[in-house]
Amino acid sequence: MSDASDAAARADAFARQAAAMRSPLGAYFRRRIRNAGEVEDLVQEVFLRLTVRGTPDHADHASAYIFQIAASVLADRHRRRTVRRADEHVPLDPDLRGEQDFDPARIYAGKQALNAAAAALMTMPERTRTIFLLRRIDGLRHQAIAKQLGLSVSAVEKHMVRAIEHLMAHAGGAR
Structure with a gap:
């Protein structure tokens, strides 16, 4: 059972290190995207991928692993926005459309x-x-x-x- 307890200890150490990475991840995303409202969603996406992929064998490299996932999340976001032409969307502002259209x-x-x-x-x-x-x-x-x-x-x-x-x-x- 020592293997199970070692794995649990590694996972616990990794979870603590990942939680400590929340603030640096937020800063990482804030420097790279314009919409500050998306930062927390991207951080959550990193943590979601961490839970799906599992923890690395060595907690020593956890921060590098987390930032590698963050870069992947950012690249996926950019790809999605490019395909959907998100930067070309115009928000609907009811104040600019006049009084009651209908x-x-x-x-x-x-x-x-x-x-x-x-x-x-x-x-x-x-x-x-x-x-x-x-x-x-x-x-x-x-x-x-x-x-x-x-x-x-x-x-x-x-x-x-x-x-x-x-x-x-x-x-x-x-x-």
């Missing part, structure tokens, strides 16, 4: 405005509506629309002016 009254007003615009579009002459939709929805240039419909560029421009005036007149009446 206010029911605002949603209803937006739907009403959209329905009014659709109704106004349907009352336009067909060619004017087609030109407006090709320009504003499909993003075609006036020259491309003119070529596609067999019109002059100035005719396309005039139809666009009429379409916008028509929509503005209906929007003014809808308010």
Whole structure:
């Protein structure tokens, strides 16, 4: 049973040395990462790996072994962050997004405005509506629309002016 008691004594000595390493490990990680909130998690990861891997045979080399594991933990963290592009994430700040994005009254007003615009579009002459939709929805240039419909560029421009005036007149009446 002396082998078992020797192993227990070695494990106990290693546990004391590992506990004494908590502060130096924290300093090690604080020097190498920006987010101070992750330091304690990384220290815990080192201790987790120590429990999984077991203790080394010689407690004399425990600190070197612990810092080797710490370097491995840091490398794994860097690899994960690189793959997940963690440095490119933008935190969601509700204060920057405006008041209430999903206010029911605002949603209803937006739907009403959209329905009014659709109704106004349907009352336009067909060619004017087609030109407006090709320009504003499909993003075609006036020259491309003119070529596609067999019109002059100035005719396309005039139809666009009429379409916008028509929509503005209906929007003014809808308010």
